[in-house]
Every structure is written in C-alpha cells, then in structure tokens.
C-alpha cells in the first residue's frame with residue numbers, strides 16, 4: 001500500500017479533474033452560491049498526523065453532519081431515555097420525508113433524518129434557552145476540534161429559518177403527537193443553527209476523532225463518551241448516515257459516515273482514522289457525489305473497512 005499522504009494526493013488530483021460533480025443544494029439559498037469546483041479532504045490518524053488535500057482548510061456548511069454532534073450531546077443529557085422518542089432504524093426515505101411519521105405516531109425512525117434531529121434539538125433545549133442550547137453545541141464542537149475559531153454562519157441559519165417549510169411541517173406534526181416538549185420555533189431554531197455550523201474538512205475530521213477511538217480524544221486521552229456509546233453512534237452512522245442511500249454507501253465504502261447537504265461527509269475508521277471530505281455537488285439523494293467517490297477510492301486503496309478481517313480477534 002502507498003503511504004496515506006500519497007493516496008490523499010492522488011485522490012485529490014482525480015477529484016480536481018472530475019466532470020460529473022452533481023448539483024449543489026439550492027433549497028437553502030446561500031448553499032446555491034457555493035462553487036461546484038470545490039473539493040477537500042482531511043484524514044487525521046490516531047497519532048494526530050494530518051493529511052490534507054484540495055480545499056481542506058475552507059469552511060463549508062456542515063448541515064446534517066452536525067446531527068452526529070447534537071446526538072452525542074443529547075445522549076449525554078438523557079441517556080437511553082432518548083430512544084423512547086427517536087428510533088434506531090434506517091428510514092429508507094428522503095432526509096426530509098414526513099410519510100412515516102403518521103403511521104409511527106410522531107416517533108422519527110432515527111436521529112439522522114430531519115425529524116429525528118429536530119427531536120434531538122428539543123432535548124438540547126432542556127439545557128436552557130435556545131441561545132444557550134446553540135452556544136452549547138458550538139462549545140462542544142469547538143472543544144472536540146480543539147479550535148475556537150469555528151463559527152455558526154448566521155446567514156445560513158436565517159435562510160433555513162425563512163425557507164424551512166418542510167422542517168416546520170415535521171416539527172408541527174411531531175408536536176401534535178406530543179413528541180416535542182418545547183415550542184416548535186425553539187426546537188427549529190436550535191436545529192437550523194446547528195446545521196449552519198461552518199467547518200473545514202480539517203476541523204471536521206479533528207472533531208470526529210472520538211468516534212474512531214472508543215469515545216476518547218486520542219491526543220489527550222480525554223473521555224468524550226463511553227466506548228459503547230461511541231460504537232453505537234458509529235453503528236447509526238453506518239445504517240442511517242446517508243438517508244435512503246445508506247446501504248449504497250456501506251456497500252461502496254464500508255465505513256460509518258454522515259453526510260450533509262452542504263456536501264460534507266464525516267467518516268471514521270475505528271482505531272485508525274477520522275476523515276472529512278467535502279464537495280458541494282450532490283447526487284439526487286442529497287449526498288456529496290465526489291465526497292462519496294473519494295471515500296470509496298480511499299477505502300479501496302487503504303483496505304479500510306469495518307468489514308475487514310482483523311488478525312487481532
């Protein structure tokens with residue numbers, strides 16, 4: 001196997017020349033302005049070595065990748081009680097679908113579809129006002145990444161607030177079933193702001209390390225979550241992280257991953273690496289076209305897969 005730095009450089013060169021780049025999300029107006037020619041990748045190894053390629057230092061809207069971090073926070077607050085309000089099954093439906101909510105009595109299938117993440121945002125409101133809950137998410141992500149410069153893009157949050165009719169429908173529907181405990185506007189306010197977190201691939205890969213290393217920050221040994229919780233969050237990423245394309249992603253890449261409509265994907269290789277890729281052009285199912293391809297190339301070149309036989313076991 002070539003060294004990781006060479007593999008990352010080769011993937012970056014291939015993605016730079018790619019012609020099939022997908023379409024940027026345009027239902028959130030500021031996202032429509034991002035150039036499709038962007039591509040970034042960051043791989044952080046267990047010992048902290050970083051391999052960067054392309055636009056790895058450019059902040060982008062992490063959108064649904066934030067659902068991993070809000071879920072982690074909510075589990076820290078209410079533990080397994082969360083699972084009475086949110087399921088743990090793949091939805092097989094689009095990220096913003098409402099269809100299952102009626103037959104399933106306002107309980108979203110999983111925390112990574114929009115409805116599930118809105119319930120998680122409602123849980124976070126137990127920590128205080130919407131502003132305090134949002135500040136808590138930002139503080140958590142900054143501490144995970146070890147980077148105080150990470151911000152929330154207020155313009156993106158405002159645009160989501162102005163155009164998020166489907167999310168409003170989901171939230172109102174769940175409130176009617178008694179599955180939101182705070183006013184709909186407050187849960188959505190937290191949700192829209194967490195989605196508007198702006199992070200670079202490097203910052204995102206750094207923030208994801210605890211999921212690759214049994215819940216610990218490998219640099220400091222600091223425990224973020226228990227090993228069991230880290231594995232369970234990764235299991236949900238594998239099964240639900242790409243909406244109705246999760247099976248395809250597992251088939252092609254074989255790693256737990258979470259995508260967002262900003263074109264970012266966070267993926268983890270247990271015990272080995274945390275990876276972030278970004279390219280804003282999406283497939284029709286809302287996942288980064290080149291991001292997934294880059295991860296497929298990386299997994300093939302390195303042999304990284306959770307399905308790889310481990311000689312130690």
Ligand code: GLU
Pocket residue numbers: 062063064065095096114160167195259260261262286
């Ligand atoms: N903020 C986006 C929405 O609610 C997130 C969707 C995504 O990234 O999948 O529609």
